[in-house]
Amino acid sequence: MxxxxxxxxxxxxxxxxxxxxxxxxxxxxxxxxxxxxxxxxxxxxxxxxxxxxxxxxxxxxxxxxxxxxxxxxxxxxxxxxxxxxxxxxxxxxxxxxxxxxxxxxxxxxxxxxxxxxxxxxxxxxxxxxxxxxxxxxxxxxxxxxxxxxxxxxxxxxxxxxxAPGPRGPLLSDRARERLQEHIHARLGDRIALDELAAIAGMSPHNLLVAFRRAFGTTPAQYVIAQRLRRVRWLLANSAQDITAIALETGFASHSHLTTAFRRHVGLTPRDFRRRWREDS
CATH class of the missing domain: 2.60.120.10 (Jelly Rolls)
Structure with a gap:
């Protein structure tokens, strides 16, 4: 138990x-x-x-x-x-x-x-x-x-x-699930708005409206947030070097990841890993 x-x-x-x-x-x-x-x-x-x-x-x-x-x-x-x-x-x-x-x-x-x-x-x-x-x-x-x-x-x-209002495009539960699965499986790749719109069966404009209503954020912001979540997990639970982590999660380089990570998390990836290990 x-x-x-x-x-x-x-x-x-x-x-x-x-x-x-x-x-x-x-x-x-x-x-x-x-x-x-x-x-x-x-x-x-x-x-x-x-x-x-x-x-x-x-x-x-x-x-x-x-x-x-x-x-x-x-x-x-x-x-x-x-x-x-x-x-x-x-x-x-x-x-x-x-x-x-x-x-x-x-x-x-x-x-x-x-x-x-x-x-x-x-x-x-x-x-x-x-x-x-x-x-x-x-x-x-x-x-x-x-x-x-x-x-x-x-x-x-x-x-x-x-939340969705009475008017405007809405994502079905199935479309929402398919979008999440696609994004989580492709974090290391370029994820274009057009491909997400095709998965949802919508125009890019309607997807932007429906996505914000369903997730409370834009597709681009959601993708960045999920990439950074994956980065944090890899920093805490793997011995991979930061450049390898950056490339695996869709960032162009070590410096690109560091800039984004510091802006969203308030620490560099190296400092985050060090603090995590000190607290573990």
Missing amino acids: AEITEIQGRWGTVELAVTREDIRAAASWRMHEARHAVIVHLGGPMRQLETELDGVATRPSPPAAGDIWVVPAGRNYASQAHGGIIRYGVLYVDPRSLAELAGPEGAQIAPRFAHRDEFLYRAVERLAGLIGRDDDVSELLGASLGQALSLHLLQRYRADEA
């Missing part, structure tokens, strides 16, 4: 559960919550991951620390994973608290899978460090972080900003 340890903290309407789990024998999770849930991978090797939301499956490349999954309230989420000893946090936010800030419609948030959000990641890590501390300063800091995270969800993940 998998070894699991969990700690929990609550600050007003925000709750955080941080779990350390051994998934060397594989593990599966299911979730159906009345609250919004933000799952944050905080560390540890995960070599295989499959996720599903309302019956629609995704198979992202293995996550690195800081990758997040946003599961809106009332949605059915399931996942299976295999790896080592991992640590993850689940942040729960009551939709009613968001409704008080933005009205009933504003309380709805859009799902994200294997997304990167440095503020959310670092804030959850900081909040995790406050669990079990009951001094006044820690309580005030926890309440402030909880409020900041709620506001961040409203600003960055509101469903009316990313």
Whole structure:
């Protein structure tokens, strides 16, 4: 049986559960919550991951620390994973608290899978460090972080900003899955908008609209994010040199990767690898 340890903290309407789990024998999770849930991978090797939301499956490349999954309230989420000893946090936010800030419609948030959000990641890590501390300063800091995270969800993940509306092109569940599979399988190659449009059965213009509604980002930004996720995993879990990693993940050179990595992650690939090994 998998070894699991969990700690929990609550600050007003925000709750955080941080779990350390051994998934060397594989593990599966299911979730159906009345609250919004933000799952944050905080560390540890995960070599295989499959996720599903309302019956629609995704198979992202293995996550690195800081990758997040946003599961809106009332949605059915399931996942299976295999790896080592991992640590993850689940942040729960009551939709009613968001409704008080933005009205009933504003309380709805859009799902994200294997997304990167440095503020959310670092804030959850900081909040995790406050669990079990009951001094006044820690309580005030926890309440402030909880409020900041709620506001961040409203600003960055509101469903009316990313979800499909009544008009305009939409991606079917099957088209969305096929696009993800194609992109994840071709991260080392040039991925053209025309080929993605052909897979979706749309014009390039309609794909741009439908893709943003489905994924909350443009195809180009999504591809970059997935390439960098793969880079982070290879840096943490392989001995490949950085030039080889760059070429394998679609970057033209070591310097091209370093520029993109520093812009999105805030560290060079070399520094990221060094810090990961120091923390492991």
